[in-house]
Amino acid sequence: MALLSNTTVLLGKELRTEFRSRELLTTTTVFVLIVMVLFSFSFDPTSEESRRFGAGLLWLAFLFAASLMLQSCFLREQTSDTLSALRLSVSDPFAIFLAKLAANTLFLLLTELLLLPVFAVMYNVAVLPTLHWLVLVFFLGSLGVSIAGTALSAISAQARMRELLLPLLLLPLLTPILVASTEVTAALFDRSPYVQWKGVGFLAVFDLAFLTILWLLGEYLVEE
């Protein structure tokens, strides 16, 4: 119970910090937008082609954006020296991770939902009929990215060249998420869309597996 209330308080803090400046959300959104435009030059973006490549494009853009967005997650605590205070304020350090990963999932999901209509218009892909399933895939995918990303950002924040290091550590680790999310999204973009339950299940397993390791290792990640 203490875990839940600690997490809620910390989540409130994360959200307040972000929504005061909205720096992360704005930069990430613009970044994904740029990637989307640039990707259009790498193939002929007709509706047919976009259906084939769109899902992969979208998820690559999300992963790159996430690897940038997650940088600041622990760096902010490091630079303002608030990590010890955070640790002292909670009984279980897992609450810090839960709050941060919930906030990151939310930010990612917001960016994705904001840019989905733009993508749909620019690449001529119908998203409305399967919107609720897309939201589910975006949620499961972003959750996985945030769990692994929050953990690794706690690692990279303590190293040199951290801005470069996080994508190097994170992106290969996220291969399963990229493969599964892309496949499920591609099936939803199909001319006769369908839900690929195998992929949805796989994403859930990934999320659960990484959440478990994070729960086991969390306290070591923020150790002094």
Added chain:
Amino acid sequence: MKKSVLSAMVVLLLLGVAAYAAFFVAPTDAKQGVIYRILYLHVASAWTGLTSFFICFIANSLYVLRRQPRWDWLGVSAGETGLVFTTVVLLTGPIWAHPVWGIWWTWDARLTSTFVLWLLYVSYLLLRTLVEEPDRRALLSALFGIFAFIDVPLVFGSIRWWRTQHPQPIIMGAPGAGLDPTMYRVLFFTWLAMLGLMTLLLRQRYRLEAMRGDLEIIQRELEAA
């Protein structure tokens, strides 16, 4: 000194016998001809690499729990050794694939996951170079090593489910597939020889890392004095 020379000679002998067996004892493959003999280097290296990464994972976990430097030393040694054997796999793979499949590389499950595995451990070693303080470096890299190792089956599963375009595995694959019994025996012997080489490399690397650790302590004491 004497002991290490002796063990190096034993390993060299094992490797020699393994090479002889791979070229002259194992029968030639009916379909692929002589080129298939690279299997003994390729598959044995792959198994040895995985064994090494498994040792790395155990060492990483033990370091997180016990905080003794020796587990850190073993972790980095096993990580590097595993990377060497995996590099051999990635190099011999295309050499074998080109005459047999007609292409150097294909994005199938085992190739891609081996490549991702290789990348993960490159990142693991890279992370170690970017953290100065020894205890912190040991802890952070151990934690990343655990994440990376848990990720491997997920990487393999995801790619195998969605991206495979290549025939069923021959060893431990579908019923009906399989190797000739002599081929199996030679393969297992080659693996044994490779494990010997791995142990040798691991020991040398571990000693080097231990000396480095001692050196770091001495340097620190000197700086403090």
